[in-house]
Amino acid sequence: MEAGLAKLSFNQITSGHATLQQAVEACNAAGIGWIAPWRHKLAAGDVRRDARLIREAGLRVSSLCRGGLFPAATAEERRERIADNLVALEQAAGLGAGVLVLVCGAAPDRDLDGARRMVEDAIAELAPEAKRLGVKLGIEPLHPMFAADRSVIVTLGEANGIARQFGDEVGVVIDAYHVWWDPELYAEIERARGRIVGFHVSDWIVPLPDILMGRGMMGDGCIELRRIRQAVEAAGYDGAIEVEIFNESIWNAPPVETAARVRQRYEEFV
Amino acid sequence: MEAGLAKLSFNQITSGHATLQQAVEACNAAGIGWIAPWRHKLAAGDVRRDARLIREAGLRVSSLCRGGLFPAATAEERRERIADNLVALEQAAGLGAGVLVLVCGAAPDRDLDGARRMVEDAIAELAPEAKRLGVKLGIEPLHPMFAADRSVIVTLGEANGIARQFGDEVGVVIDAYHVWWDPELYAEIERARGRIVGFHVSDWIVPLPDILMGRGMMGDGCIELRRIRQAVEAAGYDGAIEVEIFNESIWNAPPVETAARVRQRYEEFV
Numbered sequence: 273m274e275a276g277l278a279k280l281s282f283n284q285i286t287s288g289h290a291t292l293q294q295a296v297e298a299c300n301a302a303g304i305g306w307i308a309p310w311r312h313k314l315a316a317g318d319v320r321r322d323a324r325l326i327r328e329a330g331l332r333v334s335s336l337c338r339g340g341l342f343p344a345a346t347a348e349e350r351r352e353r354i355a356d357n358l359v360a361l362e363q364a365a366g367l368g369a370g371v372l373v374l375v376c377g378a379a380p381d382r383d384l385d386g387a388r389r390m391v392e393d394a395i396a397e398l399a400p401e402a403k404r405l406g407v408k409l410g411i412e413p414l415h416p417m418f419a420a421d422r423s424v425i426v427t428l429g430e431a432n433g434i435a436r437q438f439g440d441e442v443g444v445v446i447d448a449y450h451v452w453w454d455p456e457l458y459a460e461i462e463r464a465r466g467r468i469v470g471f472h473v474s475d476w477i478v479p480l481p482d483i484l485m486g487r488g489m490m491g492d493g494c495i496e497l498r499r500i501r502q503a504v505e506a507a508g509y510d511g512a513i514e515v516e517i518f519n520e521s522i523w524n525a526p527p528v529e530t531a532a533r534v535r536q537r538y539e540e541f542v
Numbered sequence: 543m544e545a546g547l548a549k550l551s552f553n554q555i556t557s558g559h560a561t562l563q564q565a566v567e568a569c570n571a572a573g574i575g576w577i578a579p580w581r582h583k584l585a586a587g588d589v590r591r592d593a594r595l596i597r598e599a600g601l602r603v604s605s606l607c608r609g610g611l612f613p614a615a616t617a618e619e620r621r622e623r624i625a626d627n628l629v630a631l632e633q634a635a636g637l638g639a640g641v642l643v644l645v646c647g648a649a650p651d652r653d654l655d656g657a658r659r660m661v662e663d664a665i666a667e668l669a670p671e672a673k674r675l676g677v678k679l680g681i682e683p684l685h686p687m688f689a690a691d692r693s694v695i696v697t698l699g700e701a702n703g704i705a706r707q708f709g710d711e712v713g714v715v716i717d718a719y720h721v722w723w724d725p726e727l728y729a730e731i732e733r734a735r736g737r738i739v740g741f742h743v744s745d746w747i748v749p750l751p752d753i754l755m756g757r758g759m760m761g762d763g764c765i766e767l768r769r770i771r772q773a774v775e776a777a778g779y780d781g782a783i784e785v786e787i788f789n790e791s792i793w794n795a796p797p798v799e800t801a802a803r804v805r806q807r808y809e810e811f812v
């Protein structure tokens with residue numbers, strides 16, 4: 273069965289050069305009902321104007337991207353990052369986003385175990401505030417090729433292990449691009465039941481054009497997207513499905529065209 | 543404690559443009575006692591001349607690179623690949639290599655599970671011949687960023703799971719570059735006890751210059767090499783430690799210089 277169009281969400285990074293207003297207009301033109309804004313595209317400070325822009329266009333917010341980046345070499349830097357994540361939680365609440373996506377951050381040195389403990393400690397510190405604001409912390413495992421520079425959390429198993437230490441204010445975000453290769457994927461999706469707070473799709477082009485900017489539009493790569501989507505839904509997730517693509521050539525297309533293509537590929541391949 | 547120099551092996555791909563003779567001479571000049579040749583550098587067919595070249599230089603062969611590439615779209619192609627691996631096993635035996643390193647291959651389509659079954663089936667077919675020849679099949683999990691084009695076997699856990707289905711003619715090859723990111727790494731190294739038939743080192747440069755050709759010399763990146771080496775030895779492995787680096791700038795250096803640098807960095811960081 274195909275994914276419901278009503279669940280499709282446009283992650284703003286998919287039109288990476290567009291303003292929030294342009295992205296919102298593109299969603300409207302394509303008949304997409306959800307959007308996931310990025311913090312660097314929001315007005316600094318107060319998000320009320322951005323929230324109104326989205327609401328008046330009739331869109332809902334599936335998540336805010338992104339918090340995280342917890343490990344750091346000094347206690348002072350780690351405190352600064354916690355402070356920034358508290359701001360992000362306020363922004364998420366102000367936008368009506370139910371989820372703050374966490375890209376957890378890399379080790380400041382060779383000590384992966386230490387960095388992983390810093391991630392757990394930071395989430396423990398943020399969890400009460402997330403609960404108070406009604407915003408879930410969504411731990412997104414990144415592909416292991418980002419382990420050295422973006423996230424020491426690299427498998428869904430690892431994300432599940434952390435999330436389960438907390439109440440339901442902490443969950444996992446499953447991005448097909450990051451997890452498709454994992455031999456434990458379907459077992460871990462099932463283990464994430466009740467904890468899945470986001471699902472992202474794009475595709476893995478063969479050969480991969482670029483580590484960061486080489487993601488493909490759904491259908492252009494090798495990921496079993498429909499199977500993964502069905503497994504995620506079978507594990508109880510019925511929230512929005514975000515299309516999130518870092519790709520310079522897609523970024524260079526007009527946002528309205530990109531949104532239309534996202535919808536078409538979503539209907540065909542997800 | 544440092545790694546013993548007597549275990550250092552020069553994987554021939556580290557001087558990717560050199561002939562086998564040049565690589566052997568470089569090992570001699572650097573005081574390295576082991577070498578791991580690659581098949582595309584061997585004389586076609588009979589390996590007796592290459593075996594003599596290595597033996598007369600006083601070197602031992604730690605492994606032959608590489609077999610594998612099992613999954614394919616048609617039964618005929620899969621048979622051809624088995625046939626090629628039977629040749630590789632004969633070559634390994636002829637060179638006195640105790641191990642044939644397996645890079646297992648990618649899925650010919652989107653079906654990862656099917657490709658993983660093809661890998662297991664192929665190993666089952668090769669295992670009796672490996673046993674007869676006294677050559678171990680070393681399943682090398684590759685980094686997940688190679689899942690789409692080089693190997694559907696991407697974690698040590700997965701490689702262990704396959705190896706344990708067989709007698710001791712099937713083992714695992716642990717390459718630090720491919721597995722360093724894994725939160726289950728140390729548990730899986732321990733689980734591999736008695737099955738570890740090879741250990742490779744290089745380093746992960748941050749940011750990674752290139753997916754295939756961006757490996758670094760030990761010490762230039764973020765991998766906890768000494769900790770991993772000690773864990774591998776604590777799990778009972780006391781064989782050769784191969785330095786295997788795909789990197790164009792290292793390939794462009796004279797092999798004698800590269801081998802000397804390999805030895806120095808090995809003594810310092812492994």
